[in-house]
Amino acid sequence: MRTIDEHLREQLLAPEYHTGVRLSPDGQSVAVIRTTARGPEIVLDDRLLAAEHDQTVTDLRWAADGSALYYRRALRGTEKWQLVRLEPGGAAEVVPAAGPVAEFWTAGDRVAFAAGGVLHVSAPGREPDQVSADRYHRWLVDRELRPRGGIRLQPDGGLHLVVDGAVRLALGPDDSTTFAVVGFAADGRTVYLLSAHDAPTRRLLALECATGRQHTVFAHPDLDVEGYPIGGPGVWCDPRTGEPDICQTVGQRPQLHGLGRPTPVFAVGPDEAMLLLDRSTDDSTWLTVRVRSDGPIRYELVAPDTGATRPLLVNRPGLAGRRLPRLDDLHVTAGDGVCLHGYAMRPLDTTGPLPTVVIVHGGPAGRDYFRFHALAQYVAALGFQSLHVNYRGSRGFGTAFRRAGDGEWGGRMQQDLYDAIADGARQGLVDPDRVALLGASYGGYAALLAACTRPDLVRCAVAFSPPCDLAALVGDTPAYWRPLAATLHRHILGDHPADADWLRGRSPRHLLSPDAAPMLIAHGARDPRVPVAQAEDFVAAADRAAAPVTYLRLDGEGHHVTTTQSRRVLFRRIEEFLEVHLVHDHRTAAPAPAIAVHP
Known part of the structure; x- marks a missing residue:
């Protein structure tokens, strides 16, 4: 297995340095979320405005008149969102709200926001006014708020x-x-x-x-x-x-x-794509981003009338100019004839069948995109190929393809992953004796299910924040999902009745045995979507069943692993785990500890 040089390792494990880039209404300034080792910072034209360390920051936007920036923040991992108003001079205030802020809109110097299902409007220096007694899951607000x-x-x-x-x-x-x-x-x-x-x-x-x-x-x-x-x-x-x-x-x-x-029309190279992000109020300046799979993405300002371009910044400056592998298009014919699309990444300068990590996207109604994929780059640096399959149920490919995933958790969606492995082996790309599954949320569920039911196909599995027990998920939906419980149940059940035995038959929690492939589970203790107790119940059940499991609890994280410190711990463990179980014979490896706690 190839050894990763430390600079590349640090750059791939660190979060993107620049995200949330936003163009001011007059087209003259650019605001950005800059993520440092300590946490997020709000920067305006290279000038630090606010440090939000130990917070998650999202939805950075300008007031419509350019007088301030607004964003939502929450204690890392909790998703209990506050709305913050930040002036270009650096003065900041939390907009008072009775509950987490779900969405917001701006007009002039005012902001409307929904908290607890109720709509309020606020202006600088004024307490928010409730403007409607109605309650909605999502509000409809016009351009005048x-x-x-x-x-x-x-x-x-x-x-x-x-x-x-x-x-x-x-x-x-x-x-x-x-x-x-x-x-x-x-x-x-x-x-x-x-x-x-x-x-x-x-x-x-x-x-x-x-x-x-x-x-x-x-x-x-x-x-x-x-x-x-x-x-x-x-x-x-x-x-x-x-x-x-x-x-x-x-x-x-x-x-x-x-x-x-x-x-x-933008001038783009053969291995890149151009996206439009933002436009000035007079439409004379566009903010665009040039996406690559083998290097950092580049933000640019474009004059749409003339095509004149001014480079701004890159999301991962530490990787600029480095030679890296790329995502190649992947097309798979499933066992029932359905065409599946996705991507594959091979380590640089390799030929022939390779040990392969299938990286399963979450959702499950998400999808894989052409992009810079830091996790795939990390896997490639370890000497492994990765596959990224848009299995049925993935969005973007039309109504029939999306609906084909309803009721297919553990069914046809899972088989699509196995068919992609088989197709890759037939093409001489995948070493069929050295395959792992890795994913987060639904992707973690799919990885664990493969480890429990197809140890003949999968040597090991890595899961972040996975739902492990469909019977429990349907029968006692976590509070986070309750507003959308019926939709979630529709995804899981399709037209099938909520039969506990049927659900347990598709749940890794109830399929554990000593024959299962080794599993590594990481879970954030603050996760509001899949409570950490579910992961710990799975680990306890695996211990009782003598199923091989390693558990990493990340006490400062939620559903997503966001800090550099946690990512270092997690990916070092993944590297060791794949070395033991994907490169060497996992049957002769010493057992890993059942539980490791990262404070």
């Missing part, structure tokens, strides 16, 4: 969209997960929506508020309109009119589509 309605979840997992007091759209559980509100036109008469209701793909709709009439603004025949992890929902509106003028789909690469205007 007027409450116009919202989304009400239904007991069956569907939703009602209420606009100006009338239900204008009723969606069942099959369609609610693809629904999103883009925003209002400047005159407030039209609201733009994303939905796959009664359509083969997720499309952009315009809904007339007064009548409820709707029409399709844009639809792709095969792909959904969707965003990208560092961007918005995949629709951009003219900042002067609020009318959508650019949409995005994501197949193997993101693609922009002009609506009533020429499709934006």
